[in-house]
Amino acid sequence: MKHLPFSEWIVSDEPLTEAQATELAHHLAGCPQCGRQQQAWAEVQLLLTRSTAAVAPAGFSARFVGRLAARRRVRHQRQIWVTFGAILAGSVALAIALLYAGAAGLAEGAGQLVKQLVVLRAALASVVDVIGHGVRVLPPGGVTLWRYSLLVALTGLGVATYLGLGGLWAAAVYRFASRQSRMGDTQ
Numbered sequence: 001m002k003h004l005p006f007s008e009w010i011v012s013d014e015p016l017t018e019a020q021a022t023e024l025a026h027h028l029a030g031c032p033q034c035g036r037q038q039q040a041w042a043e044v045q046l047l048l049t050r051s052t053a054a055v056a057p058a059g060f061s062a063r064f065v066g067r068l069a070a071r072r073r074v075r076h077q078r079q080i081w082v083t084f085g086a087i088l089a090g091s092v093a094l095a096i097a098l099l100y101a102g103a104a105g106l107a108e109g110a111g112q113l114v115k116q117l118v119v120l121r122a123a124l125a126s127v128v129d130v131i132g133h134g135v136r137v138l139p140p141g142g143v144t145l146w147r148y149s150l151l152v153a154l155t156g157l158g159v160a161t162y163l164g165l166g167g168l169w170a171a172a173v174y175r176f177a178s179r180q181s182r183m184g185d186t187q
């Protein structure tokens with residue numbers, strides 16, 4: 001028995017003409033082999049349809065959203081820890097600066113600054129004198145100046161940390177506010 005073109009028609013994507021359909025039905029009536037093929041093909045088609053429908057299993061989107069939320073939570077916690085660490089570092093820097101200098105140290109630092117300004121003025125005023133007499137003007141302070149510089153650096157680090165955190169905080173608040181307003185727009 002000739003099974004062509006019937007076995008091809010069975011699996012064809014192209015819709016059959018009315019004449020072909022009649023011919024195929026006639027052949028299938030007398031050919032168990034093509035009948036089995038048609039049945040198998042119908043089952044495959046059914047499986048394909050079912051698997052397409054089951055691409056997103058039940059609860060999938062809920063799980064996806066949950067996982068997304070969890071990931072966002074982890075990122076948020078990490079941001080909190082980074083912020084906390086930065087605050088701690090800035091505070092430690094400030095505390096060291098204050099402990100190191102102490103109230104007396106601060107006064108000393110301020111006095112040193114005034115002294116430096118006075119010396120600078122004197123140096124500028126007597127620059128002709130210095131050149132004329134070949135006298136070198138030594139920088140003031142020595143060890144005290146070094147200590148003062150360290151104090152300034154540590155204080156600056158602490159203040160910069162707090163300023164930076166303030167900026168980050170302001171940016172976060174701004175971003176949150178703009179996101180809220182954007183969500184309000186789309187609703």
Ligand SMILES: [Zn+2]
Nearest residue numbers: 002003031034
């Ligand atoms: Zn056949």
